[in-house]
Amino acid sequence: MGMQSVAVACGALTLCLALTTATNPGFVVRITQAGLDYAQQQAIASLEKKLAQLRLPDISGDSRVLRVGKVHYELSRLRLRDFHLPYSRITPISNKGLQVSISNAFAELDGDWRVKFLFIRDHGSFDLKVENIYIKILLRLGSDTSGKPTISTPDCSAHISKVRVLFSGKLGWLYNLFHSVIESRLRKILENKVCDKVAMSVYNELQTYIRTLPVTARIDNKIGIDYSLVAPPRATTKSLDADLKGEFYSLAHRSPVPFSPLPLAFPSDHERMVYFGASSYFFSTAGIAYHKAGALVFEITEAMIPKDVEFKLNTSVFSAFIPQLEEKYPNMPMKFRLSTPNAPFLTVGEGGISFQPIVDVQAYAIFPNSSLAPLFLLSLTGNVSAVINVRSGRIVGSLDVGRIRLSLKDSAVGTFQVRMMQSLINILTSNMLLPRLNARLDEGFPLPLLDRIQLSNILVRFHQNFLLLGADVRFQPRR
Ligand SMILES: *[C@@H]1O[C@H](CO)[C@@H](O)[C@H](O)[C@H]1NC(C)=O
Ligand SMILES: *[C@@H]1O[C@H](CO)[C@@H](O)[C@H](O)[C@H]1NC(C)=O
Ligand SMILES: *[C@@H]1O[C@H](CO)[C@@H](O)[C@H](O)[C@H]1NC(C)=O
Numbered sequence: 001m002g003m004q005s006v007a008v009a010c011g012a013l014t015l016c017l018a019l020t021t022a023t024n025p026g027f028v029v030r031i032t033q034a035g036l037d038y039a040q041q042q043a044i045a046s047l048e049k050k051l052a053q054l055r056l057p058d059i060s061g062d063s064r065v066l067r068v069g070k071v072h073y074e075l076s077r078l079r080l081r082d083f084h085l086p087y088s089r090i091t092p093i094s095n096k097g098l099q100v101s102i103s104n105a106f107a108e109l110d111g112d113w114r115v116k117f118l119f120i121r122d123h124g125s126f127d128l129k130v131e132n133i134y135i136k137i138l139l140r141l142g143s144d145t146s147g148k149p150t151i152s153t154p155d156c157s158a159h160i161s162k163v164r165v166l167f168s169g170k171l172g173w174l175y176n177l178f179h180s181v182i183e184s185r186l187r188k189i190l191e192n193k194v195c196d197k198v199a200m201s202v203y204n205e206l207q208t209y210i211r212t213l214p215v216t217a218r219i220d221n222k223i224g225i226d227y228s229l230v231a232p233p234r235a236t237t238k239s240l241d242a243d244l245k246g247e248f249y250s251l252a253h254r255s256p257v258p259f260s261p262l263p264l265a266f267p268s269d270h271e272r273m274v275y276f277g278a279s280s281y282f283f284s285t286a287g288i289a290y291h292k293a294g295a296l297v298f299e300i301t302e303a304m305i306p307k308d309v310e311f312k313l314n315t316s317v318f319s320a321f322i323p324q325l326e327e328k329y330p331n332m333p334m335k336f337r338l339s340t341p342n343a344p345f346l347t348v349g350e351g352g353i354s355f356q357p358i359v360d361v362q363a364y365a366i367f368p369n370s371s372l373a374p375l376f377l378l379s380l381t382g383n384v385s386a387v388i389n390v391r392s393g394r395i396v397g398s399l400d401v402g403r404i405r406l407s408l409k410d411s412a413v414g415t416f417q418v419r420m421m422q423s424l425i426n427i428l429t430s431n432m433l434l435p436r437l438n439a440r441l442d443e444g445f446p447l448p449l450l451d452r453i454q455l456s457n458i459l460v461r462f463h464q465n466f467l468l469l470g471a472d473v474r475f476q477p478r479r
Pocket of ligand 3: 381382383402403404405
């Protein structure tokens with residue numbers, strides 16, 4: 001596509017946004033071989049139980065037996081006693097999906113037999129040992145229109161190489177003559193049933209489970225996170241990667257983000273079972289969403305000042321630096337309103353997450369009738385850095401502010417030396433604003449986790465343009 005046609009495509013703004021945001025994910029989840037191995041253990045244990053519940057149909061037919069002639073046989077009440085899958089392996093196959101190979105599986109079953117030949121009828125029971133079962137399953141991952149993952153089994157094969165039957169009954173010798181007939185029919189039935197059961201389990205259990213991915217995580221009454229898949233999960237030779245949108249949005253006013261995520265240069269780490277890559281985009285959309293939702297507005301009043309801070313928020317105190325206050329608004333309580341004129345833009349670099357917010361501080365005097373008189377407007381800026389961790393499946397953080405720079409933007413009470421306000425602003429920031437923000441950040445934001453997954457062994461590492469979180473996973477069975 002030449003420059004000309006890009007410009008044309010972007011003329012339709014929404015289309016252009018759709019095209020650009022579809023390219024790079026804002027959030028990546030990587031499941032490594034260690035993670036796949038863990039998932040496989042859980043899945044195989046569940047599949048073992050499902051296979052042991054296989055129902056087999058009755059089998060009947062006629063067979064010719066030497067010196068006896070035509071024999072009619074019937075096998076009924078076939079019952080699997082157990083199904084063991086002792087060896088299995090899961091391997092990601094580039095651009096195809098996940099290959100599950102099960103080898104040397106074995107099963108035991110029993111049932112009743114019945115035969116008719118000449119004028120003789122007889123019946124009894126039998127035991128069957130099925131050994132050397134090989135099952136090969138290809139799992140293909142996809143995504144549906146809501147961005148939820150899907151999983152299917154485009155390919156399954158089961159091969160049984162050994163069946164041993166043990167008949168009981170007076171005529172046991174006879175049945176051994178034709179057991180090969182029965183064995184081959186049972187083998188065929190079992191081979192088909194195994195793949196049917198696998199397909200059903202994948203659809204009913206595995207797909208239901210992976211669809212617990214919270215593609216929209218509502219955080220509070222204002223903000224959500226969009227964790228929908230932007231493309232089907234990708235198998236590489238070493239991992240399974242899921243590209244998620246990774247975008248915070250205001251529940252009330254969602255609008256397109258005016259920039260798109262940069263590509264994430266994921267490292268080849270593979271010690272942990274799962275890695276999450278949270279891009280600068282992800283964090284910046286948090287700033288936009290909170291800004292848009294009006295959540296980045298704070299009011300500071302006298303009542304909010306902690307008792308141990310020796311400071312009164314009133315015009316008598318401030319008239320020490322602003323003489324005009326004394327004349328115009330003598331001895332009145334005051335109030336500060338903090339807001340961000342623009343959404344803060346967060347950047348992630350090797351040194352961590354940081355941003356330089358601009359905060360407007362509007363000071364008011366409060367009249368006895370509670371109406372407000374605007375006094376002055378300060379602009380604050382400073383370097384804010386974040387410490388990040390993961391707790392209970394959530395990204396938690398806390399902010400630290402460097403030196404704050406003040407400037408006077410507007411005043412209804414004459415000019416004054418903003419320097420004089422420095423220590424006051426430092427007190428307000430460190431005693432009131434930061435504790436509030438940090439209390440919120442300490443509650444954290446949910447990671448895109450499937451149901452009943454717990455993380456441990458957390459790793460937090462900053463890379464250019466994204467935060468890398470690594471963890472081991474534990475599946476909590478339902479109690
Ligand atoms: C303002 O603060 C000063 C100093 O703490 C105090 O003496 C005065 O009573 C306060 N005025 C009001 C209206 O709260
Ligand atoms: C409140 O009091 C101030 C000063 O006395 C006055 O200028 C203002 O109009 C009053 N506002 C209302 C809503 O009564
Ligand atoms: C913020 O940090 C940058 C570089 O780390 C520095 O150049 C800048 O002066 C700092 N700003 C403030 C207000 O401290």
